[in-house]
Amino acid sequence: MAKKTAVSFRLNQTPVDVLVEPRELLIHTLREKLATTGPHIGCETSHCGACTVDLDGISVKACTVLTVQCEDLDVLTIEGFAKGGQLHALQEGFMQEHGLQCGFCTPGMITRAYRLLQEIPDPTEEDIRYWMSGNLCRCTGYQNIVKAIQYAAAKLRGEAVATSHPLMEEVTV
Amino acid sequence: MIPRPFAYHAPETIPAAIALLSDYGDLAKILAGGHSLLPMMKLRFAAPEHLIDLGRIKELRGIDMAGDEIRIGAMTTERDIVASSLLAEHLPLLVETARQIADPQVRSKGTIGGDVAHGDPGNDHPAVMLALGAHLVLVGPGGERIVPASEFFLGTYATAIEPDEVMTQIRIMRPPAGSGSCYAKLKRKTGDYATAAAAVVLRMENGRCAAVSIGLTNVAPTAIRAEAAEAALLGRALDDAAIAEAGRLASEGCEPAADLRGDEEYKRAMAGQMVQRALRTALSRCTG
Numbered sequence: 001m002a003k004k005t006a007v008s009f010r011l012n013q014t015p016v017d018v019l020v021e022p023r024e025l026l027i028h029t030l031r032e033k034l035a036t037t038g039p040h041i042g043c044e045t046s047h048c049g050a051c052t053v054d055l056d057g058i059s060v061k062a063c064t065v066l067t068v069q070c071e072d073l074d075v076l077t078i079e080g081f082a083k084g085g086q087l088h089a090l091q092e093g094f095m096q097e098h099g100l101q102c103g104f105c106t107p108g109m110i111t112r113a114y115r116l117l118q119e120i121p122d123p124t125e126e127d128i129r130y131w132m133s134g135n136l137c138r139c140t141g142y143q144n145i146v147k148a149i150q151y152a153a154a155k156l157r158g159e160a161v162a163t164s165h166p167l168m169e170e171v172t173v
Numbered sequence: 174m175i176p177r178p179f180a181y182h183a184p185e186t187i188p189a190a191i192a193l194l195s196d197y198g199d200l201a202k203i204l205a206g207g208h209s210l211l212p213m214m215k216l217r218f219a220a221p222e223h224l225i226d227l228g229r230i231k232e233l234r235g236i237d238m239a240g241d242e243i244r245i246g247a248m249t250t251e252r253d254i255v256a257s258s259l260l261a262e263h264l265p266l267l268v269e270t271a272r273q274i275a276d277p278q279v280r281s282k283g284t285i286g287g288d289v290a291h292g293d294p295g296n297d298h299p300a301v302m303l304a305l306g307a308h309l310v311l312v313g314p315g316g317e318r319i320v321p322a323s324e325f326f327l328g329t330y331a332t333a334i335e336p337d338e339v340m341t342q343i344r345i346m347r348p349p350a351g352s353g354s355c356y357a358k359l360k361r362k363t364g365d366y367a368t369a370a371a372a373v374v375l376r377m378e379n380g381r382c383a384a385v386s387i388g389l390t391n392v393a394p395t396a397i398r399a400e401a402a403e404a405a406l407l408g409r410a411l412d413d414a415a416i417a418e419a420g421r422l423a424s425e426g427c428e429p430a431a432d433l434r435g436d437e438e439y440k441r442a443m444a445g446q447m448v449q450r451a452l453r454t455a456l457s458r459c460t461g
Contacts, residue, residue: 005181022181022224023214044174045212046279047364058252058281064211065282068181069228112278133363134276 009070011036012080020067027051027062030077038078038107042136049135052108053077059115061134078107081114087171089155090114090148096165099148101139109135113149121157123149176214183226187233187312187341190225194337195314197223203339204228205248205287208279209296233286233341236260241347247286247310247340251275254285263347266354266374270301273358273370286340289325292332292395295366299326299396300388301356304372307345313338326395349384352376353458357451358390359443361434367391368434371399371423371447375411375455382406387419387451392427392444399423402448416452420445 004019011034018033027044030036030053039062042050046064053062054076081088090110093099100106109132116123116131123131128146137145155161163172184190194201202221204210205228213219227233233248236257243264245254254260254271261268267285274280274288274297288298289309302309302322309320311334325333334340348354358370370390376383385406387399402419409415424445429437 003180021178023176023178025175028175044215046208049276049278052278055281059278060281061278064208064279066181066207066211068183069207069226071183116277131277134278 005068007067007071009072010074012076013074018067022066022068024067025063026053026055026065026067026070026075029067030062030075036077036079039111040104040107042104042108047136048105048108049112050105050108052112052135054111054115057115057118059112059134076111076114078111081110085171088114089152090117092155092163092168092172093148093151094145095171096161096163096168097144097148097151099140099145100137105135105137105139109137109145113152117149117153117156121153123153125150174215176211177217177220179214179221179224181224181226183229185229185231187230187339190227190230190339191312191314191337193223193225194339197225198336201225201336203290205290206250206282206284207287208275208283209287209291209293227339238263238347243345243347245285245343245345247290247342248284249286251280251283251285251288252277255280264305264345266301266305266348266356266372267345269354270297270356270358270372273297273356273360276364279364285343289322289343290332290334290340292326292328292330294326294329294393294395295391296396297356297358297367297370297390300370300390301372302343302345302388303396303398304354304374304386304388305345305348306386307343309340310342310344311335311338312341317341319344323398329394348374349376351460352384353455353460355451355454355458357447357454359447366434369427369429369440369443369447371444371451373448373451373455375452375459377411377456377459380410382409382411382415385452387423387448389423389427389444389448392429392440394428394430397426399426399448401426406452411452411456416449419452420449423448 040050042048051062056073201223204226251271372388402422424441429440
């Protein structure tokens with residue numbers, strides 16, 4: 001076994017230290033050492049996007065990044081989105097627009113959509129489909145995912161959004 | 174899927190990276206964006222004992238211009254290329270190509286230098302490098318040498334780069350004013366390699382083809398130039414007959430390998446179609 005390396009980074013704004021073999025992939029460190037199981041392992045071949053995390057302001061697939069590459073970086077996962085029992089606008093959008101069925105792809109979808117909306121606050125449907133193309137969903141046919149991201153984009157821009165979900169009041173401000 | 178164990182090195186300067194390569198020789202591999210190498214390591218197709226990550230060498234990343242020459246650091250990501258206003262203005266072909274590579278997350282990590290140096294005929298930049306007449310800067314223990322793209326691609330996964338060399342920069346002369354270009358890529362889905370793709374750089378004078386270069390992706394053991402098609406177009410008006418002939422000549426020059434994307438005949442035909450499509454679009458973008 002190769003010598004282990006100490007790696008320090010910030011996970012959802014909290015400093016963390018881990019001891020890993022150089023070959024350890026970020027997704028395994030997150031899930032197995034840091035109890036952060038929101039990012040999922042789908043294909044493990046950088047196709048499906050279920051393991052998407054935000055790494056220092058860019059979207060990456062955590063199955064194709066080594067943990068040792070993350071020294072001193074900021075890692076954001078789905079666990080970092082809800083604050084004080086209140087959902088993030090994207091989580092609210094996926095709830096309102098039924099942007100999921102089985103939910104397996106959802107953490108990666110939302111984490112990727114977060115970065116997309118940071119870069120393009122007012123995306124067209126075409127923009128959303130192009131910039132979300134690294135995330136696969138086998139349930140929804142994507143229609144409601146697009147609507148969920150449009151909902152979140154509008155809310156984050158400060159526009160009024162219509163909610164009809166019966167439980168929405170409990171999870172939003 | 175976990176790679177074989179290896180020792181990880183993250184040098185912060187080019188000389189430090191070269192020193193590591195000199196020390197470890199064939200036991201080492203260079204890690205650029207990692208989106209070809211890490212998957213190969215996970216599948217155990219590659220098992221380097223030493224991995225030398227170039228990600229911490231800041232001078233390897235960036236895009237600038239010196240006169241008419243555009244200089245791109247080898248560790249510049251596809252994401253940086255897609256977002257570059259300098260490239261959008263002076264070398265839109267590279268932006269159009271990068272937009273068609275993989276998906277946003279892969280482009281966050283994948284680099285132009287890695288794409289070129291990997292020597293995979295399915296990668297998109299090699300054909301574009303050929304069409305643009307790019308020069309590749311390679312640095313080793315003995316110093317720097319500059320290799321034209323036309324002499325770089327030797328075979329599948331085989332390039333002119335020596336085991337103790339690092340590609341540091343890609344240099345491309347801005348195409349003359351009025352030139353039009355296009356990268357036309359046929360792929361089955363997002364994230365797939367090209368079934369066939371064509372890069373065209375074209376300049377017209379008085380309605381006739383004054384200069385043209387055509388590079389082809391994934392239809393031979395390396396990226397190739399479609400030289401017969403280029404020769405047939407020179408001096409001609411680009412009417413339907415000329416474009417169709419160029420497509421036919423390009424497809425005849427291909428040596429595709431049959432795989433899940435299609436048999437040889439289909440891939441040859443699609444290479445011809447991509448050449449026609451890229452020529453028509455490049456022509457529409459020519460001015461003057």
